[in-house]
Amino acid sequence: MSGDLIFLMFILMLTVFLGLELISKVPATLHTPLMSGSNxxxxxxxxxxxxxxxxxxxxxxxxxxxxxxVTLATINVVGGYLVTQRMLAMFKKKRGDxx
Amino acid sequence: xxxxxQLAYLLAAFLFALGLKLMSSPETARWGNLASACAxxxxxxxTLLHTEVVEYWWILVGxxxxxxxxxxAATRLQLTEMPELVALFNGFGGGASLLVGWxxxxxxxxxxxxxxxxxxxxxxxxxxxxxxxxVAWGKxxxxxxxxxxLSRPLLFPGQQPINFLLLALLCLGSVLYALDSPESQTLFxxxxxxxxxxxxxxxxxxxxxDMPVVISLLNSYSGLAAxxxxxxIFNNILIVAGALVGASGLILTNIMCxxxxxxxxxxxxxxxGAVAGKAGKDVGGDPRxxxxxxxYFVLEAARSVIFVPGYGLAVAQAQHGVMELGEYLEDNGxxxxxxxxxxxxxxPGHMNVLLAEANVSYDLLVEMEDVNPTxxxxxxxxxxxxxDVVNPAARDDPDSPIYGMPIIEVDRARVxxxxxxxxxxxxxxxxxxxxxxxxxxxxFGDAKSSLHSVLGEFKGN
Numbered sequence: 001m002s003g004d005l006i007f008l009m010f011i012l013m014l015t016v017f018l019g020l021e022l023i024s025k026v027p028a029t030l031h032t033p034l035m036s037g038s039n040x041x042x043x044x045x046x047x048x049x050x051x052x053x054x055x056x057x058x059x060x061x062x063x064x065x066x067x068x069x070v071t072l073a074t075i076n077v078v079g080g081y082l083v084t085q086r087m088l089a090m091f092k093k094k095r096g097d098x099x
Numbered sequence: 100x101x102x103x104x105q106l107a108y109l110l111a112a113f114l115f116a117l118g119l120k121l122m123s124s125p126e127t128a129r130w131g132n133l134a135s136a137c138a139x140x141x142x143x144x145x146t147l148l149h150t151e152v153v154e155y156w157w158i159l160v161g162x163x164x165x166x167x168x169x170x171x172a173a174t175r176l177q178l179t180e181m182p183e184l185v186a187l188f189n190g191f192g193g194g195a196s197l198l199v200g201w202x203x204x205x206x207x208x209x210x211x212x213x214x215x216x217x218x219x220x221x222x223x224x225x226x227x228x229x230x231x232x233x234v235a236w237g238k239x240x241x242x243x244x245x246x247x248x249l250s251r252p253l254l255f256p257g258q259q260p261i262n263f264l265l266l267a268l269l270c271l272g273s274v275l276y277a278l279d280s281p282e283s284q285t286l287f288x289x290x291x292x293x294x295x296x297x298x299x300x301x302x303x304x305x306x307x308x309d310m311p312v313v314i315s316l317l318n319s320y321s322g323l324a325a326x327x328x329x330x331x332i333f334n335n336i337l338i339v340a341g342a343l344v345g346a347s348g349l350i351l352t353n354i355m356c357x358x359x360x361x362x363x364x365x366x367x368x369x370x371x372g373a374v375a376g377k378a379g380k381d382v383g384g385d386p387r388x389x390x391x392x393x394x395y396f397v398l399e400a401a402r403s404v405i406f407v408p409g410y411g412l413a414v415a416q417a418q419h420g421v422m423e424l425g426e427y428l429e430d431n432g433x434x435x436x437x438x439x440x441x442x443x444x445x446x447p448g449h450m451n452v453l454l455a456e457a458n459v460s461y462d463l464l465v466e467m468e469d470v471n472p473t474x475x476x477x478x479x480x481x482x483x484x485x486x487d488v489v490n491p492a493a494r495d496d497p498d499s500p501i502y503g504m505p506i507i508e509v510d511r512a513r514v515x516x517x518x519x520x521x522x523x524x525x526x527x528x529x530x531x532x533x534x535x536x537x538x539x540x541x542x543f544g545d546a547k548s549s550l551h552s553v554l555g556e557f558k559g560n
Contacts, residue, residue, distance in 0.1 A: 005213065008330060008338055015339050018116060019346025025123040028441055029461055031351060031448030034122055035318055036185055037132050038347040041115060042192040042321040044139065044340035047146045048199035048328045053161060054152030055206070062202055067157045069198035072191040074165025075172070077143075080188055081136040082173035083181075088132055090455040091125040093462050 033087045040080025046073035107145040108336040114138035115340055119347070125461050142336055178456045179413050182314065182445040186236040189317040193228025196221050196324035197291070203331045204287060214331075215277045219290065221327035223269065226294030227301070228320040234302040235313055239445060252306040259368060262300050269293045301367060307410075308487065310445045312355045312366045319348020351447050358441035358467075360493075360504040386522060389540035391552035394516055395560075397540070398424075398553065401478035401514075403434040405470065407507050408450045409443045411484015411519070411546055418457035420550030421483060425459065427557045436463050438470045438507050440488035471508050480509035482517045482533075483546050490531045500529060515539045518546045 026034050046069075053066030115138045121131025146152065176184055200221030204210075210218060237249045272290045276283070305313050322344025329337025356363050389397075398404065406421055425435045437459060439450045451464060474480075482489055489509045492499040509515050510533050517539060533539055542549050 004333055005330075008333065008335060011335055012326065012338050012342050015342035016346050019119070019343040020350060022116065022119040022123075022343075023347045023350045026119075027123070027125070028354075028439070028448060028466055029451045029455075029464055030122055030125060030128055031354075032181060032185075032446060032452045033128060033132070033448070034347060035315070035351065035447060036181070036188070037118070037122065037135060038318060038344040039185060039188045039192060039321065040139070041135060041340050042189075042318075042325045042344040043195070044142065044337050045192065045196045045199055045325040045328045046139075047142055047334060047337055048332050049161070049195055050143065050146050050158055051149065051151055051332060052199055052202040052206075053157045054147075054149075054154050056151075056153045058154070059205070062205055063157055065198045065202040065205065067161045069195045069202065070158055070161025071165040071168075072198065073195035074162050075169040076165075076188050076191045076195065077139055077169070078166045079169030079173040079184075081132065081139070082170055083176070083184065084132045085129065085136075086173065087178070087181075087452055087455070088125075088129045090452070090458075091128065091461050092455070092458070093125070094458070094460050 029091070030088075033084050033091075036080055036087065037084040040077050040084060043073045043076030043080060046070065046077055049073045101150075104145045104149060105335075107141055111138040111142045111336055112339045114141070115343060119343060178452060179416060181452060182310065182449060183236055183239045185446060186232050186239055186314055186317065189314070189321045190229045190232025190236065192321035193225040193232065193317075193324045195225070196321075196328040197225030197229060199328045200225060200331055201291070208284070212277045216273075217327060217330040219273050219276060221324060221331050222287075222291055223273070223294040224320055224327055225324040226291055227298035228317055228324050230295040230298030231302045231313075231320075232298075232317050234299050235310065235317060238302070238305075238307065239310060250307050253303045258300075258304060262297070262368075265293060265297050265300060269297060304368075305366070307445065308442070309359075309366050311442050311447050311449075312352060312359070312363070314446045315348050315351035315355055316363075316367075317348075319345050319352060322346075322348055355442055355447060358505060360501075384535035386534045386541045387539065389516065389542050391542065391549065392556055394540070394542050394553050395556035397479060397514055397516065398428060398433075398481075399431065399557075399560075401428070401433055403477050404428055404436075404479045404481060405465075405477050405509070405512070406435070406437045407480060407482045407485050407489055407509055408437065408439065408454065409483065409485025409488060410445060410449075411486075413444060413449065413453055413484070415484060415546035417483060417518075417546040417550055418453040418459075420547055420554065422454070422457040422459050424550055424554055424557070425463075427554065436465050436470070438465050438467065440467055440485070440507055443485055443488050467505060467507050471511075474508050474511040477512040478514065480512040480515045482509055482515060482519075483550075484518065486519075486531055487529065489533055490529065491533055491536075492529065492531070495532075509533065510536055510538070513538060516542055518542050518544075518549050520545060 049069035114134045118131040118135030121127040200218045242249045322341045326341030443450045491510045493501045493504040493506045
């Protein structure tokens with residue numbers, strides 16, 4: 001188990017560096033979509049929620065917590081991606097098509 | 100976990116990273132979002148095939164309710180309400196991680212210290228994110244009871260000692276919990292309550308103009324909470340995605356702090372709006388009002404114009420008027436640009452989204468560092484609902500509370516037209532010498548109707 005933990009910490013460290021590199025290249029214009037998009041990504045906790053809500057032999061409290069977690073994470077994922085897409089669709093360059 | 104699931108997670112991690120990479124340009128950003136969404140879909144689908152997932156009924160209920168609420172919020176909301184929505188979503192992400200941690204604890208209260216620590220991290224970070232985001236949401240919505248407005252910074256004596264006490268209690272309790280009594284339900288619930296309280300206490304003293312920092316920070320926390328949940332259930336994709344979000348929030352926080360020339364601790368602990376009693380020098384002189392008609396003559400003769408939007412633009416919903424005026428000026432042979440300060444508005448990139456909504460082409464948007472060196476060559480700067488981010492005191496007056504903050508130096512343009520409702524000071528309560536300068540003209544009134552009056556002159560002539 002502790003070997004697994006160390007392995008996960010390696011992933012964590014390298015991903016943080018990767019994230020810092022990638023995101024420092026995002027222009028200021030896109031900071032709001034970046035934020036709502038990364039918001040949607042943080043809904044990844046949905047995976048944990050699915051495992052919790054879908055497990056066998058659950059007590060009612062477990063089911064309640066799991067289902068609430070699934071609901072919140074799904075709001076995050078669905079809402080986050082949709083609103084990001086809606087915003088990004090507005091970012092247009094339109095020098096040419098004006099008379 | 101089977102090898103197929105792991106391989107799918109690997110692909111998902113690649114797509115998440117690719118998605119962020121594509122966000123580096125407005126042209127490819129949409130594909131980036133799509134890649135990220137595909138990664139999420141893939142992750143969810145393969146997780147459902149996991150052997151530990153046997154009950155689908157409750158999952159279906161949660162997913163249906165969540166999708167309905169999420170898609171309703173995302174499609175029906177006014178874009179001016181984006182900051183609130185982002186704050187709320189941050190909170191939900193944290194809340195979900197908290198619930199995952201709680202469920203893991205409930206399922207197996209007797210953890211080894213390491214397991215206990217990871218569960219606690221997910222619950223505490225998630226709890227702080229949830230309660231902090233709800234307060235931030237309330238501040239952005241301007242919720243209030245009578246004369247008590249949540250949007251004002253709430254400060255009281257002994258606030259900082261109380262916060263540190265809370266933090267100390269939380270740390271002490273966590274150590275106790277991890278080492279001694281992981282089965283103690285009471286201690287677990289107390290720690291969760293402390294986390295909630297801490298989240299509220301940390302955000303309550305923060306004022307509206309500092310919201311971009313707080314939202315960025317909470318964004319980072321929501322990612323870190325997902326990360327912690329990943330350690331709870333030993334799941335690598337949660338850690339990858341959570342860390343990416345955590346890093347993203349950290350960078351934005353850092354950019355926002357730099358743009359205000361303040362440290363994070365200063366933003367979090369000083370309650371800026373309330374200390375501005377010493378409002379800097381009294382500048383003296385009288386502001387020079389200008390009529391819409393005269394503003395039209397000034398703009399009509401201009402060869403280069405820069406619009407500087409601020410939070411007032413969002414409040415007045417004046418983005419469409421700005422765009423229309425910009426088009427008239429362009430047709431008039433004038434070079435039009437839009438300069439956006441990093442902390443203008445209530446969240447990072449707030450103004451850019453509003454201007455994009457109004458169909459302003461994004462290549463006309465320029466950043467502060469690029470526009471300042473050429474400011475002398477600009478004929479007219481039109482300041483719409485911005486105040487502190489164009490305050491020359493930040494550059495000239497060492498006694499000013501905002502001294503050292505980088506500003507858009509509109510006062511160096513030939514003429515500055517300021518659209519403003521009244522002479523009231525900005526959010527930070529600091530006098531703005533810009534309004535009294537010789538080359539400044541004040542166009543008083545609601546930004547939207549002022550713009551329409553000027554537009555009317557253009558249409559009439």
